[in-house]
Amino acid sequence: MKVIVIGAGISGLTTAIYARRSGWETVILEKSAAPGGLSTSWTRKGYTFEGGIHWLIGAIESIPLHSVWVETGALKENNPVYFKDPVYTLVDGDVRIPLYRDFHGLPAGCLRDRIALLSLRFHVWCFRHFHQPITDLPGLKVEHPCPFSLWEYVRMLPAVLITPFLILQSSRSYVRRFSNPQMRALLGAVVDPGINALSLIYTLSTFAAGDSGYPAGGSIRMATNMAETFTSMGGKIRYRTAATGIEKTTGGWAVRTAAELIEADAVVISADARSAIDKLFTQPLQDTWARKMRKGLETTQCMFLGLGVKTPLSNWPRSMQVVLHKPLQAAGNTYDSLVVNIYPHETGFAPEGCCTLTCLLHGRSYEYWKRAKDNGSYMQEKHAVIDAFTEALGDVIPEIMDNIVVTDMATPLTYERYCNTFEGSYMSAWPARKPLYHAPIRYEHGLYFTGQRTLYSGGLPPAAQSGRLAAQTLCKDFGTVFRDR
Numbered sequence: 001m002k003v004i005v006i007g008a009g010i011s012g013l014t015t016a017i018y019a020r021r022s023g024w025e026t027v028i029l030e031k032s033a034a035p036g037g038l039s040t041s042w043t044r045k046g047y048t049f050e051g052g053i054h055w056l057i058g059a060i061e062s063i064p065l066h067s068v069w070v071e072t073g074a075l076k077e078n079n080p081v082y083f084k085d086p087v088y089t090l091v092d093g094d095v096r097i098p099l100y101r102d103f104h105g106l107p108a109g110c111l112r113d114r115i116a117l118l119s120l121r122f123h124v125w126c127f128r129h130f131h132q133p134i135t136d137l138p139g140l141k142v143e144h145p146c147p148f149s150l151w152e153y154v155r156m157l158p159a160v161l162i163t164p165f166l167i168l169q170s171s172r173s174y175v176r177r178f179s180n181p182q183m184r185a186l187l188g189a190v191v192d193p194g195i196n197a198l199s200l201i202y203t204l205s206t207f208a209a210g211d212s213g214y215p216a217g218g219s220i221r222m223a224t225n226m227a228e229t230f231t232s233m234g235g236k237i238r239y240r241t242a243a244t245g246i247e248k249t250t251g252g253w254a255v256r257t258a259a260e261l262i263e264a265d266a267v268v269i270s271a272d273a274r275s276a277i278d279k280l281f282t283q284p285l286q287d288t289w290a291r292k293m294r295k296g297l298e299t300t301q302c303m304f305l306g307l308g309v310k311t312p313l314s315n316w317p318r319s320m321q322v323v324l325h326k327p328l329q330a331a332g333n334t335y336d337s338l339v340v341n342i343y344p345h346e347t348g349f350a351p352e353g354c355c356t357l358t359c360l361l362h363g364r365s366y367e368y369w370k371r372a373k374d375n376g377s378y379m380q381e382k383h384a385v386i387d388a389f390t391e392a393l394g395d396v397i398p399e400i401m402d403n404i405v406v407t408d409m410a411t412p413l414t415y416e417r418y419c420n421t422f423e424g425s426y427m428s429a430w431p432a433r434k435p436l437y438h439a440p441i442r443y444e445h446g447l448y449f450t451g452q453r454t455l456y457s458g459g460l461p462p463a464a465q466s467g468r469l470a471a472q473t474l475c476k477d478f479g480t481v482f483r484d485r
C-alpha cells in the first residue's frame with residue numbers, strides 16, 4: 001500500500017511516521033526546502049530566529065500527547081525541554097511583574113481585582129485535568145492498544161462545563177475583568193487577544209500543570225528529529241515538490257506536481273485545508289463543511305520580528321510583555337505593548353555574548369501587505385515597520401540600539417508563500433462567539449485531511465493529534481494494523 005502525504009509540517013510528519021511504521025510505503029511531498037511548515041526556525045548571519053514554538057504542550061509525561069512526541073521522535077535526548085517560570089514578566093518602566101505558573105505574587109489591590117484573580121484561579125483549576133485524549137478509533141486493528149478510559153473524560157467535566165462561558169468572550173474582554181492595567185497587559189501576553197478566552201484559560205492551565213516548555217534547539221530541531229525518524233524507517237521526503245492537484249484514478253488516487261503524476265492508494269492532505277479546498281481539486285470542493293469554512297472562517301494573522309543583537313540582554317526576562325512609552329503603529333494596527341522573547345541561554349542561537357530577540361505582532365494585516373505587494377512598496381513598508389519597532393523597543397531596552405547586527409521580519413504574505421496557509425494565517429484559532437470550522441479527517445475512502453484545520457483549533461496539539469488520527473483512519477479503511485512504536 002502506498003500513501004502520499006502532502007506537506008512535511010508537524011501534522012504531515014506525524015501521519016507519515018505512523019503510516020510508515022504501520023507498513024505503508026510513504027512519500028511526503030513538501031513545497032519548501034525543509035521540514036516543519038509553520039513550526040520552524042532559521043538562521044541569518046549566525047543568529048537563529050525561533051519562528052514557531054513558544055510553548056510546546058505535551059512536554060511532560062503525564063500528558064497523553066507526550067506519547068505522540070516521543071513516538072514520532074519529536075522529543076529525544078537532543079532536545080530536552082526547558083520550563084520557564086515566570087512564564088511572562090510585565091516590564092512597565094521600572095516596574096516588573098512576573099506571571100508565575102501558580103500565579104503567586106500577582107498584584108490584586110482592589111476588591112474587583114481580587115475577585116477577578118479568584119475567578120481566574122477557579123477557571124484554571126477547572127482545566128487542571130483537561131488534555132487531548134490519545135485513544136484508538138473503534139474497530140481499528142492495533143498492535144498496542146490505547147484503551148478508552150471513562151475516568152479520563154469524567155475528570156475533564158469541570159472544564160467542559162465552563163467552556164460555553166469562555167467561548168462567548170475573547171481573551172481581550174476576559175482580561176478586562178481586572179481594573180489594574182498592568183494585570184490586563186500581563187495576561188494579554190499569553191495568547192492572541194482576539195481569540196476566545198478558552199484558549200487563554202487552557203494555556204494558563206498547562207502552565208499551572210507544569211507543562212508547556214521550550215525544547216532545546218527549537219522548532220527546527222524538533223521538526224528535523226521527526227523527519228529523521230521518518231526517513232530512518234525508509235520513508236521518503238521530496239522537498240521543493242509542490243502538489244498542484246489531486247485526482248481520482250481507477251486504482252486509487254494520484255497527486256499532480258509540476259513534473260509528474262504520482263499514483264498511490266491513498267492521499268493525505270496536511271496543507272491548510274482552507275487553501276486546499278479551493279486549490280488542489282479540479283473543482284473547488286462544494287461539500288457543506290467546505291462551503292461553511294469558505295464563508296465563515298476568520299484567519300489569525302501576525303507579523304514576526306526578529307533582531308540579532310551584539311549584547312547578551314542577560315538582565316532581561318526571557319519572555320516579557322513590554323509596555324511602550326509611545327504606541328507602535330504597524331501595518332494599520334496600533335500596539336501599546338509588545339510580547340518579546342529573548343534567547344540568551346539557547347546554545348548556538350547567537351555568537352558568544354550576543355542574543356536573538358523575537359516578537360509577534362498579532363492582528364490582521366494580510367490585506368495591507370497584499371496592497372503593498374501590488375503597488376511595489378512591500379519592502380519599503382517592511383523596513384518602515386522594522387524601524388518603528390526597533391525605535392519603540394529601544395525606548396524600553398536601550399541596549400539594543402547601536403547593537404543590532406541583523407533584522408528579520410515575516411508578514412502574512414511570508415507565511416502564505418512558504419506554507420500556503422490561507423491569508424497567511426500562522427495558526428488556526430477559535431474567535432469568540434464564532435463556530436469552529438473544520439475539515440473532516442476522512443473525506444472519502446483513500447483521501448484524508450489532517451492538520452490545524454481538522455479537529456479543534458490551536459497550534460501543535462491539533463497538528464499532532466490529527467496526524468495520528470489520519471494515520472489510524474487510513475489503516476482502518478485499508479484493514480492494516482496500526483503500529484505506534
Ligand SMILES: Cc1cc2nc3c(=O)[nH]c(=O)nc-3n(C[C@H](O)[C@H](O)[C@H](O)COP(=O)(O)OP(=O)(O)OC[C@H]3O[C@@H](n4cnc5c(N)ncnc54)[C@H](O)[C@@H]3O)c2cc1C
Pocket residue numbers: 006007008009010011012029030031032035036037038039040051052053054055056057241242243244270271272304360418419420421426427428450451452453458459460461463
Ligand atoms: C510565529 C508562530 C508561533 C507559533 N507558536 C506556537 C506555539 O508556541 N505553540 C504551538 O503549539 N503552536 C505554535 N504555532 C502554531 C504551529 O506552529 C502550527 O499550528 C502548526 O505547526 C501547524 O502544523 P500543520 O502541520 O497543521 O500545518 P503547516 O505547518 O502549515 O504544514 C503544512 C505543510 O504543507 C506544506 N504545503 C502546503 N501546500 C503544499 C503543497 N501544495 N504541496 C506540498 N507541500 C505543501 C507547507 O509548506 C507546510 O510545510 C506557532 C506558529 C507560528 C508561525
